[in-house]
Amino acid sequence: MTASTVIFYILSAFAIANGFLAVTTRKIFRAAIFLLFSLIGVAGLYLWMSYEFIFAVQVIVYVGGIVVLIIFSIFLTQQAGEDMPMVLRGRQLFAGLASLAGFILAWLLVRDYPFAELRGTSSGEAPIAEIGTKMLDTGTGGMALPFEVVSILLLSAMVGCIVIALKTRKA
Amino acid sequence: MTNKNPDPFPGQVHDSPGGGILVSTLDDVIGWARSNSLWPLVFGTSCCAIEMMSTASAKYDWSRFGFEVARATPRQADVIIIAGTIVNKMAPVLKRLYDQMADPKYVIAMGACATSGGPFFYNTYSVVKGADHVIPVDVYVAGCPPRPEALLHALLTLQKKVRQGGKREKITIDKFWEQPTS
Amino acid sequence: MTSEALKTAITALLPEAAFEDGREWLNVRIEAKDWKAFAERLRYQPGLDFDYLFCLTCVDWPAHMDMVYHLTSTVHRHTVVVKAKLEREDPAIDTVCDIWRTAEFHEREVYDLFGVRFNDHPDLRRLLLTDDWKGWPLRKDYEDPVNMIKL
Amino acid sequence: MTLKTYFSNIFSTIRSLLKGMRRTGYYFTHHKEIITQQYPEYKPPLPERFRGEVVMPHNADNEHKCTGCTACELACPNGTIKIVTKQEINAAGKKKKALDTFVYHLELCTMCNLCIVACPTDAIEMAQSFEHSVFDRNSLIKTLNEPGSKLEEGIE
């Protein structure tokens, strides 16, 4: 077992454990923080796979953006210091069983599926220059169109947010 | 404007006569650190507070001794300089501030009012006759108001006490002022 | 307006008003019950325009209490001192804090230190002392053996 | 807001900020402007009128000028001075009031100078000392007349 394997295990355990805590803790603020750690764990996995760019994107958007926003919305909407009400036993049981079953099913499917793994042929990195080139490429396989579409998506998201948010401000 | 009186760091390594080395004790080092880094709480109630500000100002400059890091929150402060009169309504607040400070903590009573009620000792119905009825005081400095130099002197006196590991006995206080506040 | 002119104007307003010899300013003594209406006239009557209440206090005499209002007009620059006699037991007078906003705090202070009740005051609480303070310290018969050391 | 005001706003803001920075920068580089007095070494010459505490000067023969008339005690607004008198028999054989102890509560004193003005014999005066820091406030209660001191000759 090499050091890198150990790190993989640590990272994935970190991500999964924090993810689990995030959905089970009864303090909503803590849930956000555990979610944050889980996301950082995933980001670590990206880094482990040498996708530095994706790592950075993940951290910037999730840690610096989404989680902050979630925390803000917690401040805004919650009596954040209080515990959330207990989840009903039955519902907990049902949800637990369902997701466990789903997990096992999916894992059984995946485990034996012969993916064409091309291990070792390439480092698998994604140099940022290539990403950039491909992103701006207007030819076939180029991502120029999606790239511009993203901006429209963002614009519409922004407009949507503002419309929704201002609705209450006026009221 | 050279440094005429550098305060030697006690933690330094001395040569001992036998040729070996000798390190000052931990207590000395801590005493040295604490005495040279007395961060005051921003607490001034009346006229003496102006003289306290003067002490901080350029002419007297208590930052030379490292006292300039005045903290607004008692959690990070080391010394309360009670600059001004304490009245009955303020007493619980002062007590609370003192209680909320992190240990170790020291108190300087600046001026006649904080020492004893001073100008308002007689015929007043609302003045606490000395801040030590409320919290234990380490150093008293008389004057109304004490000059900035006098406050510096008080701080240096406190330094001495701290450096000796000054442990102050708690003064038992009758708690007439501890009226419940609503 | 001169003192004399003020006198006539005030007599016209409130015939019961008595005048005392003030040193600098006209002193008017009125009944506590007339105060509110009188104050309104003083404030709003053209020619009087006493818009500036610069001092409001109380004096505790052995037999009664005096509310003292110092009024001046920023338009005409004339000043008048109005005094109203109050009972020593349960002193009360109408508030004027809707006429002069500054009165709100001044009246609270007088309430705090003298125990004068101001009818219709929006927020009559102790101002300077703690809420549970006993007694009215600026009254002459106030005793506080704990806090007060007599010289 | 036109584009022009937008940019002129920016420029005027930056200019005013730079001016402020020039001022602080000036002080940062000109150390001769520093006015700090280093207190424990440098004791400033205090004006002789500075009121630091009340003292009672004694002459070489350990004599003071206080007759114990209590004028200062009466003049003091906050009871800082307590005069204890005693009966003494003077040279002429007459019984006379004289000073026993002059108790001065430094911790109460407001340095208002009224006692000095009131004293008919100028027996007390203001000293310029100011280093009154103590660990125990009781040590601020002082007796101003020295032990064994007497009234100076010729003072009534």
Place this chain on the structure above:
Amino acid sequence: MLEEIGKTEEGDLIINIGPQHPSTHGVLHLVITLNGETVKKVEPHLGYIHRSIEKMSESLSYRQFIYATSRMDYLSSHINNHGCALCVEQGLEVEIPERAQVIRVLMGELTRIASHVLWWGALAMDVGAITPFFHAFRERELLNDLMEETCGARLTMNYMVPGGVMFDLHPNFQRRVHEFISMFKSKIGEYDELVTNNAIFINRMKGVGYISREDAISYGCSGPVARASGVSCDIRKLYPYDIYGKVQLEEVLDDGGDCYARYIVRMKEMQQSLSVIEQLIDNIPSGDHMAKTKAVLKLPKGEYYSRVETARGEFGVYIVSEGKMTPYRIKYRSPGFSNLSAIDHMARGQKIGDLVAIMGSLDLVIPDIDR
């Protein structure tokens, strides 16, 4: 409108500012209702430094009670003492030597500058600039030094006594005042560079804490606060005392009504004080510094009211005498008390950062308010 803002609703946050807080200039306690960052209501709680000076003064003689007033508005202690002395003199009907009058006015104006300078530094500190505070103290220390030489104290002077002033001027006095004037004139440009013209500062001040002329009068505001709203209320001008009637003095008025106007008014007032000092400093008449008064002062039965213009506004002393050695009742009309009562009016609907600026622009001295 203001009432509407003041209504509390869910989601409002009530927080305490003070009694121990760096920007309340002492021990003011404000309970503020916040909606987000917007101030909905400010409720001042006073009395954290109520030292019962009025009660105490009832048992002090007419010479003694003056010292207590230096401790009320300690930044204008000379002027406070002046007011008390005037009031007692009114009753004694003594004529004050002209020299004493000039000295009093000189000291008063120097005090005003010292107070305004300190206010300038403190205001800058409140809005977050720390360096001006230290520069302000440089000038203030000069003043302190020169006053100390004459009066024997730096802050709580007790220099003006019924009948005149306690000591004659120190021989150095004139020279040092001249030194100060030339020094101060060279520094006042720096004040503008550091603070007045600073774009951030102007943005923090303009349009903040507005109070109209009518409201200022109704709230009993006085001093620079009222003058910044266009209320002419300078006692020195309207009801001149001592030799104020004979000096050239311009009343500084502004009609902005906001923090910036208050700032500008005070800055200009410093210039005015400076000009008064310049007019007087070389023309101090010779003569006695004190009128002859009896050893024990007794005011005839009656009521006396005198007012002076302190750095903060109109300070009044109201003495009711029964003809005894001590006053029967004494009331100090403090400028800060009325000015403070307008804070709720000024701060509603503003940001919490503005509240700090407003407090700074009111130039509060809490012991003056609580007495």
Place this chain on the structure above:
Amino acid sequence: MALFLEFVIAGLLCIGLFAILGLVLVLMERKVSAYMQIRLGPNRVGPKGALQTLADTLKLLSKEGLTPRGADRFLFNLAPFVAMIGTMLLLAPIPFAKGFQLWDINIGVLYISAVSSLAVISILLAGWASNNKYSLLGAMRSGAQIVSYELSAGLSIIAIVVLTGSLSISDIIASQADGWWIFKGHLPVWIAFVTFIIAVTAETNRAPFDLAEAESELTAGFHTEYSGMKFALFFLAEYINIFIVCAIGAILFFGGWMPFHIGNWEGFNRIMDYIPSSVWFFGKTFFLIFVIMWFRWTFPRLRIDQLLNLEWKYLLPISMVNVLLITLVAILGWHF
């Protein structure tokens, strides 16, 4: 084993650097402020006051680090750790001298802007966990502030990236071998530089943008309840953050450890080369730090709405346009 030893040494070096930088920067701040305020500043403890901050640190070490009773203990204690880790991680790609860099990550500057967002998390954590209104308000303020200013900081970084065509810090430095960008790049680079300095000042919560700990409003802001060593860690992290953003500024605009060269003055250039690269690096960084301190001791604080206005109505549009401008410059080859 040797690898392990290397790790240990590197770790110790980092800790040492961290601590020493913290001490030096705090002392520097106090001295700078003192001189601007016409006073002397610390000069008693140790020679010329050099040990002042050491005394402070030891004092804080021997001071009680209390946890308020109502606080969320776990998060309250976690917050300083997050702050420390976030800051420490930023050290990785900083080249302190030629070839002296822990990790020349190929997305260098992006990495910096990514990891630095941990700072806002630590502040929000601290503010919330303290169970104190001032803390919470301060935390919210700085949350909004830091995330906003991240945009214009990012955009001004992008401006330089357009010129260099690489995100890697060593490439960015290498591209300045013939002159620093601040000299080569014309007006757009200046605009980018000014935006960058303003944005990082705001991002590190420094005056005039120190609303998170606005003393005259919110006592001590998000760390109101912190005392002793926990407070010291925040304090330390704050100063190291300043160091790091200034180092980035020095790298982007002043060529990092690159010595100052003038065209083809061979002799001059050779002399410049004799100065060790680390001196260049630290010199430039400390110069920028000084500038940031200079701001702090000169300007009043902005109000929160003005602060956000500045970002959204001024800095952000300007730096967006500036990116276009700089692209134009790069394409046309107008830079030197």
Place this chain on the structure above:
Amino acid sequence: MDVGLKHMLFVSLALFFTGVYGFLTRRNLITMLMAAELMLNSVNLNFIAFNKYVWPGQLDGVFFTLFIIAIAAAEAAVAIAIIINLYRSFSSIDVEDADTLKY
């Protein structure tokens, strides 16, 4: 044992079903959003893993992830705007409350 695609898939599956569990048990809109984010993340992880182990050298997985992240951010922004809007209207963000109020 070398870490390979299957390991990554395991992790991503675990994360996904943790998210599912959270989504099912939570009744609070914000926590539900958090669970959804968790699921989206596991999907991203999948894409990257496939990209690395199955089609190394290609960038499609990377781009998918990029776009998903962009969409996730937009979605989160809109969702939170809606949540806060809901909260302002009903002072609750409990799904069931919103239900009964027939929003």
Place this chain on the structure above:
Amino acid sequence: MGPASMIVLIISAVVFSAGAILLSRVLVQATPNPVKGEPYECGVPTIGKSWTQFNVGYYLFALIFLIFDVELIFLFPWAVVARQLEWLALVEILIFLFILFLGLLYAHRKGALRWV
């Protein structure tokens, strides 16, 4: 040192902080008292709970920020290749930024960037 440096840095950060905090535990004995643990609010007891919900205008900024944050991450790969692709890059980014600029303008017009 490569990616391993991150591990080193994390560990040293943790060791440093934990060491310092633990050391300070050893060095002081605190004297607890009942008031110490209460929230500090200028020396008077807090009114109401501290963990109340806030009603702040910050979140709108966070919302808009998130959008621009995403924009930022697309800009980075673009910036790297901008110089090689020359005009193509400029045109594409012009469109991209223009659309986002419209968003900013819209937000400004709608007063979303105004503080409430």
